[in-house]
Amino acid sequence: MYATINEANAAVIAEIRRARPRLVDVRPAGACIPVLAEGAVLMHAGPPIEWDAMTGPMKGAVLGACLFEGWSKTTEEAEVFAATNVRFVPCHDNSAVGPMGGITSANMPVLVVKNAEQGNVAYCNLNEGIGKVMRFGAFEGEVQTRLAWMRDVLAPVLSAALKTKSDGIDLTALMAQAITMGDEFHQRNIAASALLMKALAADVAAGDASREDKEAVLRFLERTDQFFLNVAMAHCKCVMDAGHAVGEGSIVTAMTRNGRDFGIRVAGLGDRWFTAPVNTPVGLFFTGYSQADANPDIGDSAITETFGIGGAAMIAAPGVTRFVGSGGFSDALEISEQMREIYVETNTTLQIPTWDFQGACLGLDVRRVVETGITPVINTGIAHRLPGVGQVGAGTVRPPLACFEQALEALAATRAAAA
């Protein structure tokens, strides 16, 4: 055991810095995540939650998964099946993350991100693009068609392209470049998505798929500017799990939301979730929608802020500041400067030119959050609160302080018990 929390935190941060996640494959979720092979099981975003307590977008996505897996033929059947037959498990308990609803089933493909240093693996489903998409709660028609195409065409083509590389794609290097190009990796991934496509296009073209399929895959990547979000999430999960393995200290290693509860995990507190009711994001809404349509905070994507990008790296992406309704360049600077007070270190790999080449935030410390009362800023998409609608806007949200207060108390109790 480390003598002080600071020493434990230094060890956690050293592991985070040492991690080198590589995107190595795209595979069916059921082939790499054991729990999904155990029958009617779905992974979801956030800390544990059951069907009855889920909000609209997660329920919509569950219905979509029941239809996609062939467990139900109609929406009505799916509602009954979801309520009675499906077992729900958090992505986070299975080395995985998923944006918004985070619903992932055995036959959905996942990105496979392997840590070349510590060896752990993280998974995330694939970004579906914008509009009517399952992660925001839409589930019928084009959603199903797209999910089937992603399973049958996109995934195998990307898998083949990745396998032509000796050891996949170095995400640390790619993200180091993309953060200099205005990505903060939560609401803005346009540079990283383009760089990933650049790294894959020649291999896709050289592959054995039909000309039509190769064109369709590249067209999808061309149009999906947030494709890298899910890659970034798997990267962050992979890195934070490597830090979490230290098993001590006050660094937050997961922040996530299920639409009802915000949950955090802390390196020194094992797999316990510290939860409190989520807030509702505030931001800008697409035409025809307003704040009244916004679902409460949802999704595993806050793993980006856990790592220190996303909202914490707002200064890297002043373009995003406007998109989420948070002002201009000076506002972006102010947010990142405030975040520096609750993260104990900077990320020497992710240098931000617009921050005079200062590194991104690293090491969110429960103690600092409670001492300062400053909670992390999370950039987020906003889902409609009803199932079947989809994304209605983008904005920012903060976690409830109570999660951090509970964790700090638990940490104190743990160390008192050990002393």
Next chain:
Amino acid sequence: MYATINEANAAVIAEIRRARPRLVDVRPAGACIPVLAEGAVLMHAGPPIEWDAMTGPMKGAVLGACLFEGWSKTTEEAEVFAATNVRFVPCHDNSAVGPMGGITSANMPVLVVKNAEQGNVAYCNLNEGIGKVMRFGAFEGEVQTRLAWMRDVLAPVLSAALKTKSDGIDLTALMAQAITMGDEFHQRNIAASALLMKALAADVAAGDASREDKEAVLRFLERTDQFFLNVAMAHCKCVMDAGHAVGEGSIVTAMTRNGRDFGIRVAGLGDRWFTAPVNTPVGLFFTGYSQADANPDIGDSAITETFGIGGAAMIAAPGVTRFVGSGGFSDALEISEQMREIYVETNTTLQIPTWDFQGACLGLDVRRVVETGITPVINTGIAHRLPGVGQVGAGTVRPPLACFEQALEALAATRAAAA
């Protein structure tokens, strides 16, 4: 005739703003630039210059073109042929631009950029990548192999991909996006190159070329982060020619260098060049090279600064500031703020997030340069002064003030004569 120079300048700037260049094709230079079909003719960068007066990198590129066109079989033969048989004409006199030596021959492919509003067309040869490349004066072996591949594979594949689009690629929109991603379009084009590749990859994959050729083209684009430089140059030439057509005022519509002379053109002074001896760029050098190896300033690429990007947009690309040895974020800001004093307007299309969304500089005014004594900052590659070596570094350089002084005198004389 406009009543005042300010009114004339407003008209020039309105035409620049109205221009909408689109990348529509890649064709053999001889098929679209008439002078190149008149026998042993080569286009070069800068104001007019003859063989004897050329510096090393331009001479090297001339030898390369003589070999490439089959006019000579050996370097020795090429030296004789260049000195006695070749007619040299400036790119700028033929709706074209070319980086560094700018040497362009009939069988080299050129980018075809058509202005959807005013209808004029501009051309630029294709970027060869880095290392031993013709534009920096290397001319044997791999240079010739690559030039032949660009002619036989790259150009037809890109041409076919561009033709699948109804009206090519909207460069105004692409550059508006890329400037928010840290490109200033002279020394940094990594975002624009990735976005261009993103726009072309699916069409390349769908094309009729062999799988090997399609892979090779996409691999080349993957590795050529400055591919868009030549596109940006053609864009700028197209836009500035549209402004030049107004035929009045004190806005600079071309700045270029041939290794000996720096030349400028002004909207109100027709096709006259106002020249003075070039300076030599100062910057950072690749391992093994130093300032003593630097060729004097050369290339048509200063058309980017003529338009108001490149060095004038240093604040958009703080990453470049380090690459050219000009400091950090605050230095980049200082350079762009200084440039605002000599450009009369801002470019509402090219908003720079790191400048609090201020537009790039627009409308370089001869009067302001002479009044303030501030000359434009030009970001530039640095060629070795001897033929056959290639690029040795990158840095910044300023034009001689004398060009602007001469132009201002000529402008005064013109208006006095008209009064």
